[in-house]
Amino acid sequence: xxxxxxxxxxxxxxxxxxxxxxxxxTAGGHSLLVVQVQRRLREACGQEVxxxxxxxxxxxxxxxxHLGGAAPQATAVNEGLARAQMRRERGRRTWAA
Numbered sequence: 126x127x128x129x130x131x132x133x134x135x136x137x138x139x140x141x142x143x144x145x146x147x148x149x150x151t152a153g154g155h156s157l158l159v160v161q162v163q164r165r166l167r168e169a170c171g172q173e174v175x176x177x178x179x180x181x182x183x184x185x186x187x188x189x190x191h192l193g194g195a196a197p198q199a200t201a202v203n204e205g206l207a208r209a210q211m212r213r214e215r216g217r218r219t220w221a222a
Contacts, residue, residue, distance in 0.1 A: 126172075134149065137161045137165065138152055138158070145189075146186055159176050159180075162179065
């Protein structure tokens, strides 16, 4: 899946990503190009990718793992959500005490 994604990204961005860990958006991608990635992935491998998945998992490595059925990797968004959840839980315990 990594190679298929890299080929799609290269076609959409006009250049190969520097690595499987480079963000689609850092490499020059934007929301309008996400639609092209969606279409090309569907044509090339029959895989559907949502716009939210592209923003949540903006690297080839993370998106390939997700499309392959693996558990989502830690991303800045996921880590931020986890920290916010911990703060909410701490706040509830403080008020309950």
